[in-house]
């Protein structure tokens with residue numbers, strides 16, 4: 001474990017200024033030491049990665065905790081599947097590229113998502129028709145209250161759309177140290193998502209690498225690059241409504257609609273925000289991206305307050321026009 005570093009600026013892709021004390025651990029054993037240290041100091045521990053899905057305050061009282069492990073080990077194999085255990089500190093996109101280069105199929109739709117492997121299960125990252133939950137076998141880490149190490153299987157992770165137990169009952173309570181992925185070289189490609197099918201010109205792709213390349217191209221066209229325009233990706237979840245709601249709302253038939261297995265319909269929050277005319281709306285340094293209405297960017301000097309006030313204005317406008325309350329997707333930290 002590194003020694004406690006005081007008053008550091010925390011990396012985050014919205015580029016919000018945030019100072020906190022920080023600690024880095026290599027894995028489970030050191031994480032348990034960190035729990036003991038925090039307890040002795042009477043302080044809380046706040047697990048963070050690259051800060052690609054958080055809205056941080058100017059200062060955090062808790063100790064920001066990072067896992068540095070970037071290792072990849074094969075921990076299981078049968079005729080069909082390999083199981084890879086990946087350290088939480090590994091960059092997500094690099095891991096996706098490695099698996100595809102080695103011939104494994106599955107993660108290609110999730111290419112170029114910012115963040116670490118350890119962060120992926122928390123919000124169950126998803127894009128272009130796939131969610132990471134389908135490939136996770138287990139999550140290993142440490143309970144930050146008891147200091148005990150614990151492994152959760154996929155069912156125990158309680159994955160659903162942009163959600164998991166790590167955002168629910170285990171929020172602020174569990175440090176993810178490693179994730180097991182179960183992958184096959186013979187799995188089917190999935191290119192049914194309309195924008196991806198269009199990007200591939202309706203042709204059936206030959207390889208996972210082709211799908212990966214198409215996803216990278218799509219994301220580069222559609223989403224602002226956090227390196228150039230700091231952002232945390234989608235700022236709101238896509239709302240899910242009953243079919244009756246759609247029939248009754250003005251303009252409902254024109255909205256993009258994604259039928260769900262339970263018969264309900266997922267709408268596009270971006271479309272709703274766009275049709276409220278909010279692209280380019282600004283609050284201090286925060287702005288609704290002109291490229292994608294679901295993304296809030298930091299145009300320079302934004303604070304957490306700017307971002308949250310802008311988000312409140314968006315929620316209010318969509319509520320007034322469509323009677324739907326959008327739910328924020330990234331984690332908002334208070335100054336506790």
Ligand code: EPU
Pocket residue numbers: 126127128129193195222223232233234235236237238256268269270271272274290291292293294329
């Ligand atoms: N649209 C607009 N205006 C815009 C942008 C999009 O009307 O400014 C419309 C598009 O025309 C399309 C619809 O909205 O009909 C959906 O757009 P898109 O395909 O970009 O997907 P999304 O629903 O906005 C979701 C995920 C993204 C993921 C994409 C692709 C959520 C909250 N977001 O966005 O995830 O990359 O699908 O699968 O589910 C993220 O979570 O950070 C993220 C980027």
